[in-house]
Amino acid sequence: MSSPVLPSHGRVRPLGLAQVRLNGGFWYERQVVNASATLAHCESWMERLGWLANFDRVADGTTGPDRPGWPFSDSEVYKLLEALAWEAARTGDPDAEAAIKRLTARVARAQDPDGYLNTCFGHGDQPPRYSDLEGGHELYNTGHLLQAAVARLRTHGEDDLVRLARRAADHVCRVFGADGLAAICGHPEIEVGLAEFGRALGEDRYVEQARLFLDRRGHGTLRDIPLGRAYFQDDLPIREAGVWRGHAVRALYLTAAAVDVAVERRDDELLHAVERQWERSVARRTYITGGMGSRHQDEGFGEDWELPPDRAYCETCAGVASVMVSWRLLLATGQARYADLIERTLYNVIAASPSPDGRAFFYANPLHQRTPGRPADPEEVSPRAEGGTRAAWFDVSCCPTNVARTLASLHGYLATSDDDGLQLHQYAPCSISAELPDGRRAAVEVETGYPRTGTVRVRITAGSTASWTLALRVPAWATGATLTDEGGTREVAPGVAEVRRAFRAGEVVTLDLPVEPRFTWPDPRIDAVRGCVAVERGPEVLCAESRDLPGPAALDALVIDTRAGLKAGDDAALARALLPARPGGAWPYLTHQAAPRSDAGWIDLPLRPYHSWAQRGPAGMRVWLPVSTPHPEGE
Amino acid sequence: MSSPVLPSHGRVRPLGLAQVRLNGGFWYERQVVNASATLAHCESWMERLGWLANFDRVADGTTGPDRPGWPFSDSEVYKLLEALAWEAARTGDPDAEAAIKRLTARVARAQDPDGYLNTCFGHGDQPPRYSDLEGGHELYNTGHLLQAAVARLRTHGEDDLVRLARRAADHVCRVFGADGLAAICGHPEIEVGLAEFGRALGEDRYVEQARLFLDRRGHGTLRDIPLGRAYFQDDLPIREAGVWRGHAVRALYLTAAAVDVAVERRDDELLHAVERQWERSVARRTYITGGMGSRHQDEGFGEDWELPPDRAYCETCAGVASVMVSWRLLLATGQARYADLIERTLYNVIAASPSPDGRAFFYANPLHQRTPGRPADPEEVSPRAEGGTRAAWFDVSCCPTNVARTLASLHGYLATSDDDGLQLHQYAPCSISAELPDGRRAAVEVETGYPRTGTVRVRITAGSTASWTLALRVPAWATGATLTDEGGTREVAPGVAEVRRAFRAGEVVTLDLPVEPRFTWPDPRIDAVRGCVAVERGPEVLCAESRDLPGPAALDALVIDTRAGLKAGDDAALARALLPARPGGAWPYLTHQAAPRSDAGWIDLPLRPYHSWAQRGPAGMRVWLPVSTPHPEGE
Incomplete structure (x- = not known):
């Protein structure tokens, strides 16, 4: 089934991307812009800056220390590949399919015979492999490669991208396995990549390698740096930490992997540790926008209550990562609070980043801009993460491709199912269809002008003689919401409103949310x-x-x-x-x-x-x- | 005359350090601790970390790219030399005198035959001279060497330190003169060093070189960096800028030099530009402590009104630099507002830095600490500028020596004279004596428990048949202050209170300042x-x-x-x-x-x-x- 996250079990199950289709509205429009503009925009900038040619130069033996781009520029290619894979499946777009093949071929040529794949280390006069685990981002890059391969595998099946990712993952397991180098990467990401790759292939050893990386972290495994080991969460084991700290994207990618490992290993201690960290961080270290990361200095969480609006960093990527964490916790627990935070973050961090034309982006998302920024030059690489105007591209350009992969798969985050029915978590015009046990089928069409208007009409599109439960999230802010069905109208409290019966086709359940300012x-x-x-x-x-x-x-x-x-x-x-x-x-x-x-x-x-x-x-x-x-x- | 700053003219004149003696109280105690603990503490850390041996290694031809310390570590030796020079003159301490000779001898051996003196560039396999003007700090180091030489010249006379500084200054003039490299240093300091060195030696060509550096700046002379050229004030010519911006210490060292050049060149346009910048920066970019620099990210001024207390950087060195600027403006204009800011900064930034034992220091001076810091290890170099506890030494250790040189010369900032009398700007138990024109002598003894108590008794210690004016600063906060002399008691408004007459010996003028909370x-x-x-x-x-x-x-x-x-x-x-x-x-x-x-x-x-x-x-x-x-x- 095609979905970015497919745990082997959990309170609720994701629906496959083929089971949900956006039909219009706020997010559909963004998916269209993403498909028609952002994906090509990203590829063109990476070509222009030589980040794609870095792969050719490795293959041709012409690379060296003069390689353009940061050590993590490979990951942008992989995040674009992931976005293209979701997009190709969403619409069958032949351009996306062609781009996948084109990019995969260039990446594949750069892979070393033993599976190692990186354009910044280990070739020509470059520093040796794994010689800078604190800052080199080698395993981080590989983690994104694995996420791209998961998208391809689940939407298309095995191909060159999946095969080269498997060789890369096997290389990582050989070098960093239980009998190998007891090391970790300064930027978590390999963990979440390995865990999902293991799930997608049904190969537990990749999940086990993710667990090994997780448990190695937090013991001063990496060298200390001026910002301190909390920067990369190597100060405390994740089971012992009480709150997110340090670099926000690192903390959140790591946490996403921790949920994956906790679920696969049925490790409730780890799951509860993550839930506690989520609770405290959301209660004390999160902006009203859902944005995370209060400090520019280390792109990091600050301390409790340190939430300056003007210097809020709120990196777009931290928003993406926060959604990754909350989505996994939602799947594991079914709790509405996780969907609440996802919604807040989607509308107020992720939606804020791209310009309407999909060719410029916010990197940081402050809540107060004192001085208007300069108009952005669409031909200019922004050296800075700030500035008050959306930029076409960045020197560190993690956000555009992260937005792209999130938007291309966004319909996968709207709803889930369980043995008893369908749960709607986010409201957008869409069609949803899920097979339930005992041959039941839950199929609905959602009509709504949300978030401009608060009426959400859920029309049952497939009748059933057996009962099932339609569960509708009532956002935490929606005091006074009402639900109307054939039984009449009733007030529903924030949390989850449920209707259980044998629905007939055409029946409508209406949720009215109070969207007055x-x-x-x-x-x-x-x-x-x-x-x-x-x-x-x-x-x-x-x-x-x-x-x-x-x-x-x-x-x-x-x-x-x-x-x-x-x-x-x-x-x-x-x-x-x-x-x-x-x-x-x-x-x-x-x-x-x-x-x-x-x-x-x-x-x-x-x-x-x-x-x-x-x-x-x-x-x-x-x-x-x-x-x-x-x-x-x-x- | 011995004084850190001796302009050729101005509204008021500094007194020589020999004309003012602190007799006790808040600042005297800090001078004693500085002399008895901090100076040796600084030398011992620089020995321990190899920053002193860097000079030996250049002399011995054994240095290379593995040299310990940042490129600016030489400047710490020079700032210590400056502090030692003031201290040796203040007390005649033979240990300070011996330390000056010891350090000077090691520095001298490292000077190249052409006058170039730097331990980080140009020797062995190090990068070539002036190959990194943005970040290399070569001229910055030289500027501090010149300030040390000024201290030595004015308190002792020409010696090896002065001679080697002259060779270094001549080298700078040859390389960067009007016909030379049209370049500047990323960190201003050479300008203020050259200007004062020129004044001390009576050689205008050094002042002219300072002017050249000043006028070259602000035209994109340096390469752009991710933080932008405002970081090192190369975004706008200083004559055109309206406010301080970028790295606070850089902005303030540059501004101090601008006042020097403006005064020596009788360049009122430049002086007024600096006054405007001071006004706007003090009105909108300064903490209540006098601290400057709102951002950790670039150690910089933020925007107008951006004054977070918790993330306030307020570097101790920016406090030192702010005093340097306001002192020069006070000398040029005589305005009490400059002495007000000096007082605020001395008590709430500079006095906050050293521990009572003079062996630990605050680098940053935030106004809000949420989480208590860790107890500091006196044997540990702090990698960070923050932390909530005073540290023995820092990886970047600019502040301890900056505090040391300021405290050792602090009595120089209490009072000034002009043709008509004496101006008291800061209140501390002290003896002051100044020769006025026409053979008049203004000599006073100040008795006070200030700032604990508000009564300042100024006793005239030398009678006179000719009139002169005793001017007492009334701080801006001191509404309701009174002045009592033989004529009775009268209320005096914030600004300056003056008493003019032929004082007789023993006469007392009493200023009562309202120091209730x-x-x-x-x-x-x-x-x-x-x-x-x-x-x-x-x-x-x-x-x-x-x-x-x-x-x-x-x-x-x-x-x-x-x-x-x-x-x-x-x-x-x-x-x-x-x-x-x-x-x-x-x-x-x-x-x-x-x-x-x-x-x-x-x-x-x-x-x-x-x-x-x-x-x-x-x-x-x-x-x-x-x-x-x-x-x-x-x-």
């Missing part, structure tokens, strides 16, 4: 946004942009009156805001609290979805809006 | 501390430490009632605070504003000087305290 307040321990409020609408976080104000300085000065509530406008919402004049003082620390000048005028401040910010051009932006009348505390 | 509120545009208040006492910023609370988590939760005012306690102040229980939620973004449980108890929260934080051991700490009852805005 709402104020959201931060925990008082999040120092950086004290005295502020955010506005959300359904799963979307909204923001103010300087383009709707007299200028960027107005974003610094504005205050919101929450008592005036929120109004609907042409944009997502309108808030009542004051734009006080704030004359510049010589010293910004005062003997009294500043009060704005009384002649400041109230305006209706437009608020728009965060994921669309800067689409009208460079802009100042803020998600967290200072409030004019904070409620007193401790009175 | 006070609340200070941030500009509402400083997002990171919205809804918080700081407490200051005189020039000292106070802070709360977790050691005075049930635990670090209490620092996250506490709120202050500002209406209850502040009380005096055994510590600097007591504030009325609530420690609400804040039960952990699953998601920290809420549908309503959190209210603490009503059974939370009020306590008297001890507040202590920020500069002494973590002296009792690792601790959580915060300067900005959330308030329980923010005043409503925009009502």
